[in-house]
Amino acid sequence: MTRLMVLGLLKKQPMSGYEIQRYLQLEQVNQWAEILPGSIYHALKKLESEKHIEVDTIEHTGNRAKATYIITDQGEQEYARLIAESLSRPSLVFPTDIYTALLFHGDLAREQVLIAVEEQIDLIRKKYDETRTGQAEQNDLPAEAGLVYEHMSSLYKAHLKFLNGIRLFIQKNKA
Secondary structure, three states, X not given: OHHHHHHHHHHXXXXXXXXXXXXXXXXXXXXXXXXXXXXXXXXXHHHHHOOOEEEEEEXXXXXXXXXXEEEOHHXXXXXXXXXXXXXXXXXXXXXXXXXXXXXXXXXXXXXXXXXXXXXXXXXXXXXXXXXXXXXXXXXOOOOHHHHHHHHHHHHHXXXXXXXXXXXXXXXXHOO
């Protein structure tokens, strides 16, 4: 995902690693893309070594040098390949940790199970709220980002419904 994001942003305009990182933070892309800041610099080095990007300019300020990158023709081909690959690959992920733990929840005290489920409900509710805020604050994101935020919100709601169902089941059935 990081490679696709870096190439896509560089296709729009030349950028430094810092500028890419700031864009992802400002637009809250990290909520759904799960790109760690360090992975941006790793991707830049790898993409440069593979000739998919190259240094356009180097700006020196004090002891620091800031490289600005551009995408190459070879990088544009890789970018197109990554888009097609990402669109065609199923990416639905099931909460297998919860599914598995649910099978064995009887081995924990009822209170422990309920506390764990409540912690997850709180976390998912927080993520849901962040997503709704991100959706409301869309700045420079393309219109398609609205579809992403809408989908994320529906997944969070479905997960909350599932967790609330678990909580209700535990409250009613575990003595």
